[in-house]
Amino acid sequence: MSSSDEFCIDKLCIDEINQMFPTKALYETHYFQPKTRVEMRMIKASALIRSAPEWAEQLNDESKRQEWTTQVKDDLKLTDMEVVYVFRELKYYARLKANGVDGEELAAIDGVWINNATSDSDLADEFKNNAAVLENDFAQVHSGEASAASSTGFRALVDPFMYPLMTKESLILTKPIGSPEDALNPELPRVKPESLEDWHKTINDINEHKSNNGYIGDKRKLPRVIRQYLSGLLHEFYGCWLPTNFDVCEDGTVTIRSYINNLHPTRYAALYQTISKVFAKLMPLLEQVATDMIHLRASRAVFNRDELFAPGMLKPYAIAEMVRQGVPLPEEYHKFVANSDAYAYERSWHDINIVKGVELDMTELENAYKEAEVYTEPAPQHFCPSNRPIKPYSMRGLPLQASVEMSSINLTPENPTHPEGEWQAVGRPEERVFAVGLYFYDVENIASPKLKFRDPVSRSLFYDPNDFYDFCASHDIVSVLDPYHSCVYTQEVGEVEIKNGSYVCYPNYYQTKMPLFELADPTRPGHVKYIAFNIVDPMYKLVSTELVPPQQPGWTDATSSPEATAEAIKNMERLKSSHFRSSRDESRFRPKLHTGDY
Template identity: 30%
Template sequence: MNALSWALHSKEDWQRKAADPKIRAKWYEEAVSQIDEDDEDELMTEGMRACSEAIWYSDRLIQDDVLQRLKSAAKALEDVPDSEKDWHPGSDDQVLDLIHPSLYCLVYGRTHAYLPNEPRTAANLLPVHRPPTTRFESLTSSEHAMYDKRFNERLLAQLDDFVSEDFCWMPSDFAVDSDGVVALASPYINNLHPVKHQSLYRAIEEILTAFIPMFERVLGDANLDMSGRNAPYGPIGSRGYVNCIWDNLREEPEDPRSFPKTLPEAMEYEGQLEEGFKPVPLRGMTIQCIIKLANIHLTPENPQYDGGSWHIEGMANEGIVASGIYYYDEENLTQSKLAFRSPVGDPHYHFQNDHECQVMLYDIDNNTNCVQDLGAVITKAGRALSWPNLYQHRVSPIELADPSKPGHRKILAIFLVDPTKALIPSASDVPPQQAEWAVDAFEEAWASAGPRSVLSALPLELRDMIKEEILASGTVMTLKEAEDYRLELMEERTSSIKYHNEVVSERTFNMCEH
């Protein structure tokens, strides 16, 4: 059903076509023709309806003039000497980072921030320390739905492993007015110079403005009241209300294959989920977003990108609740998809070794992963895509369409921090950590100083001493330091992703009770 839903929603102008009874009838016939005859009655009953997975996309979200401004502004980051290009570590010179939150990230105990609501003086510029978190409180609001306290205490006991002791991506604050128009509220976006790249700042604000309605809908889906969708849980071990496959039998037959199966009819669905849907308003708020701008470049010598791993964005420190990606440019690449999956809890209401029922109901066999595949979205140029950060996602492999020519794909990613939680340290309180920016600012101040300025009277030796003091202040980092911290952060998050997959997404399904 997920695949069918994606196929229909991917059709151009699908809303108009879906309102036409003739087209709907044709779609139904096409769908039925692709289903095995034995499965037709089970999969296409009148009471069934494809569920909303809180994944939204649009091919018309960003206007063409905004797209052109983004492309033009991004070229200033792309057209730099090869020695200054920041190829993502481990990407085999295929992923070019233009803006990446792992570089010059917030390092606990090393990064300095001004005390909130205090004068911006040196005395109030202090190292940032990791905020205290408890296991369940470290979850974002949307993750509470995934980690059910009743049945997953074992997982909750391990949540500290998803909190970084050392690092945090640093967001910027954005003000959203009552009309949904976004303006940067912080002095800068991390790793994007606020003076040299003003045009890119404006483009990012325009694109985030377009994403606000989509984020509001994603959060609305993620927070949807699911009461009434499932039967209430009874005490663990109670199965009195379950009458699954074998009608009028008090216990599972010795040989299930010898008995006719009676499947319950799906209850009539009257659109309760859609009626209960309410977008989560972001207008009139100050939200925090982490910005990423990156390209994939393939060449005839290096023609294939192997794709990514299953992961969610960030760690509990960032509290990312939703991701948005704008695929703004692509050339000479094969079709690529972004796949989604979600961990599921193992059911607590079946007989031991109820093998046939588990396969029929869940399409999950014994000793397979407790994970539900949610389908994949084609990621073509011009597409804007958003989803809740409780889903893992993975980029499919890509290769050159014409292996004799180079190709590329360019994205702008926006990670939305949970707007219901207290603000985390951001570019509003953390001065830029780039030592190069600080030295350049001093040089510009000296060069523009008038003849009566104290700066203009400084001898060269004193100016050099001041620059050395800036570098030794502990409030800025050299590029080498930032790159070293990035490698440590990447190693930590790789381990966290692996651990998350082991304890959450790749737990095995087994109805054998011990």
């Protein structure tokens, strides 16, 4: 397919995606090349200019361009070459903006799309009113409870960890349901597979009688995730989230085809209708994200180990060799020595200190090395638009799946802050989450709420072990300890400001966290309320609430068992623990993309 042909495509074709990614799917997509300091400066400059109202219309205004040039040179220290690159890139972004939905923009982070200009106040009011019913019910059920979550004001209104899919425990319907309300019928035939073999056979038998409408070959077969991952990862206990089926119609409207796990379909029927409208509003952003993932952009300024240092410059590892060989160190050695973390894997400094008896103040050496700024920054590449189509691929007409969660953070003058969250990726491998869509439906009296992003970095990208610290310094890469006490590496790539009514959609190769929240006016209460859609890779069809009947006590009968509820909470904590281990710090949920070397 030629680049000219791609600009005419307006329909996402699963076959074409499969051809582009013959060995992996969208959810495995990742930016393998971290960003240099130069590239991060240019991204910040671009975002600074795009934060101005009507920036696209002012690009051809010479006086405005000169004003922006002066600003980014003074504030961000951009060179002339970097400024030229930024303005060429902005012209490309202006084309994307002109061909997109009103208000949608590429954020200050590659691949992240936002819409802060959606002016559908009726939908916002409708969502707040319908969500208020859920919030009131939640408050009544949990009134009087004292917990860490309640003391910080966090409420998980719809929690996908509750009543998940549990192998050998969850029941399976012998026929898929046709609507969320159908799931409440206690007469629906169901079976309980007693083993993994029975589980596989049951799912396959149901799939053979299921219509193939909307599915593309083997890529859309229902049990693929079961065959590929369940026996390897879930054979002992682990469960996984239960996604909901969403049908995206050709006219852009969305229909919810199965119940949302932990959201009663009749009690909150009005909220179901509103959620479908919000999902439809997110679709243009999701299409942009998916298109970006298929056409990953090139780096703006590339790390080149041959040009990183001036000729003859003494490198950090040379100092280590001098100590090993007993050669006296030059007086300026402390300006060139890497920190202890950099050599932790090679045990260089450990061996030096013991064998040679040299005492080194690592903190002093690290700070001196950073202050020296001995490396030469790379020049930006020549800007060339990628073969990404200006008009994104359409996902209309495709059946999609997503697990849904709703949360709120409520602050008061008595509890005016919410602590900073932990870095996390969304989901485990078997959940196949390729993108996350967020709608912040009610944000009030919170001081500068933001969502931060970072990317794991593979040690295999360091080219040569001797270039490790050089590479980290030129990219602002930091090392952290994962739960298994391995040293791993990450790069913070930016943040998105959260506004009332913001829509945000991002690829799930990023890790995110919410920083400290605090009241803007400490005398009044404030809150951040949002709904999240953890969207399954469209090339896969997972076991969903279409096939698993409600597991919540009282949904299909009039009784509620305290024992069943206690068991569900126990399972929830165990499942959260497994997710936490797989997503914390650097550890990606995709085994092949772990940044540590295992």
